[in-house]
Amino acid sequence: SQQGEEDPQALSIQEGENATMNCSYKTSINNLQWYRQNSGRGLVHLILIRSNEREKHSGRLRVTLDTSKKSSSLLITASRAADTASYFCATDPTGANNLFFGTGTRLTVIP
């Protein structure tokens, strides 16, 4: 399967703490993307990292990519209650923008 797999499946932290989610995948990729989904809503794009990049930042988000280990991590710093959501990684194996989503990490940030 080309689908990614997130770890942990669920994460509960206190507001202000950092949250780290990991994604492992099986095939080579053109790029990897992270999305957030609030309960009952559509997905929202967070960040895209290309296969030749190792780290990328966007506000409180930091994404790393290790293509040799076929893994990526998403770090959310100084978490807020509003960060409570499910987070999915999605891989694009060929650059055709055909995204394969993982199973997601459910993050709960306790105020």
Add this chain to the structure above:
Amino acid sequence: EAGVAQSPRYKIIEKRQSVAFWCNPISGHATLYWYQQILGQGPKLLIQFQNNGVVDDSQLPKDRFSAERLKGVDSTLKIQPAKLEDSAVYLCASSHHITGRFSGELFFGEGSRLTVL
């Protein structure tokens, strides 16, 4: 900028009935996707269009699912006849991406939640 519009938001039908979902992508987006998201799982791609042509429909159960994108804009996804296991949220997404040009983010609609009884 208006987002991806989907309707209906909710639909309840009996098994063996038919249902159709409609999607209007962001204006100017060449690529349109339909994803199926079963409760507790990640979205699974059903079909990808570029303009009004199909790029990938390898995971579309063609015996019961069909999709079209007339004139390269709006799209409809139909299920006939529905089975219990089709209960899911059907997500439409669009992208500025054009094959061979560049990859980019997908913009998702709010989804259409289908319950098959």
